[in-house]
Amino acid sequence: MKNKKAISIVLGLMCFALTLGICVQLKTVKGSNSVISQNYEENNLKAEVLRYKEKYDNKYKELEKAEKELEEERQKSIENNSYLEQKEEEIKQGNKIIGMTEVTGAGVIVTLSDSKKDASTALNVSELLVHDADVLSVINELKNAGAEAISINDQRLVPTSSIVCGGNIIEINGEKVGAPFEIKAIGLPEQLAALSRPGGYLEILKGATVGVDLKKLNSITIPKYTGVITYKYAQNSK
Amino acid sequence: MIAIAILIGCVLGAILGMNTPMISYTYSSYLAIAIIAALDSVFGGITSVIKKNFDLKIFITGFFGNAILSILLTILGEKLNVDIYLAAIVVFVGRMFTNLAIIRRYYVDKWSNQLKEKNEKKD
Known part of the structure; x- marks a missing residue:
């Protein structure tokens, strides 16, 4: 009886592992909508592209932060100066027209x-x-x-x-x-x-x-x- | 009892598998070869039950050992730029077919014997 219990637990665990593996694999294959390749070179290239994209995104975030800071500095410097304020308004208007905002x-x-x-x-x-x-x-x-x-x-x-x-x-x-x-x-x-x-x-x-x-x-x-x-x-x- | 355990294992595995996040694309090839190895072990186990020399210890070690060994071989093959996983697939799938043939023969024999007995009884 004890033996049977052990067998069933072990078999259950094995089935669990097998179905888990199959499901995860199916999901991954479905998710990456490209031809599956086990080629080392291709995978490397793919990983590199992803890495560069991440780098680009990070840099872009930095740029956005810097732009925000610049904007703040500008706001500070044009305070109490109606002429500069007017120019700032003009720049904003221009940016809106050419699509920079x-x-x-x-x-x-x-x-x-x-x-x-x-x-x-x-x-x-x-x-x-x-x-x-x-x-x-x-x-x-x-x-x-x-x-x-x-x-x-x-x-x-x-x-x-x-x-x-x-x-x-x-x-x-x-x-x-x-x-x-x-x-x-x-x-x-x-x-x-x-x-x-x-x-x-x-x-x-x-x-x-x-x-x-x-x-x-x-x-x-x-x-x-x-x-x-x-x-x-x-x-x-x- | 065994059937219930298998069913629970399968259902749990499927539910968990559907909810886990996607694994990295690079590892999916390893997982694929491990699945093939595990499936091979399962068919081997069924064959050994039919042949009446089933040993749980051998079954378990084969199940996990084959999977891990095939993953390691695939990694080694990638490092050496040799597609070792192809050899693993050929061996595993070949064995799967052999085992399936044995299982099929066993059940076909059993079925035809039953049919024969029925006919003899009628006569």
């Missing part, structure tokens, strides 16, 4: 996602995808409708922004951005929502079975541009 306001969120239609049934697979030109056209229409700030998947559009095709992704501000594209625009929502008018560009995209979604919201936050804008060649004309 986070902004909040009413607007719309347009989501463009690749068609869910089976690609093998389509005559032209290219029609089922969202292209850089589609994003560009939507952005253009939004700007025409008076959008004041626009971001695509949290990439803020600034005067130096470009939207180019990069194979299966598109590049915005030099950063890789993949479908679905979430385009946030701040402006008068009713006006921006005219994007979905009959005959508008969204209608054309819908006709190509591309996933289109337009939401009007009272409060949207658009992040600031994280890069640096430098002008080397443009000089102030006299």
Whole structure:
């Protein structure tokens, strides 16, 4: 009897270990949505990329902290000086216009996602995808409708922004951005929502079975541009 | 009793496994080879029960020993840049198939014997 008890406890423990291992493994494989490789080299490269990303994030946090300190110093130095205060206000206004500050306001969120239609049934697979030109056209229409700030998947559009095709992704501000594209625009929502008018560009995209979604919201936050804008060649004309 | 213990172990393992955080991608290959080794031991255990030479001590040491040894071999293989885990998979899966064949033969024989006896009784 005692022997049987011991056997059952041991077998239970072993089953526990085995199912635990299998479940954890399944979860890990599912979570890391890439081809499993047991190649030492590839894993090393992957780990290195992650390490650099972490380093970058840390540095960026430091930068943000430094910027905050600078802001505080500025506030201190412009106290009791109306001329400087006015200049500060001007700088803030300028930053807002070129997209160097986070902004909040009413607007719309347009989501463009690749068609869910089976690609093998389509005559032209290219029609089922969202292209850089589609994003560009939507952005253009939004700007025409008076959008004041626009971001695509949290990439803020600034005067130096470009939207180019990069194979299966598109590049915005030099950063890789993949479908679905979430385009946030701040402006008068009713006006921006005219994007979905009959005959508008969204209608054309819908006709190509591309996933289109337009939401009007009272409060949207658009992040600031994280890069640096430098002008080397443009000089102030006299 | 044994069946209940196995069931509880499996359920607990599954629940805990679903709730644990994802392990690092690098270690998942080790875990995979350990799972294969453990599965091999389980099939080996079933075969030995059929052959009536089951020994719990050998079963337990085989279960954990094989898993740990295969992990160590995989690590060694990565250090030497030789895919030793391939050899481990070939051996384990090959043995699994052998054991499965033995189990299958045993049950098919048993079943056909039963069928034969039934027919003889009818006659």
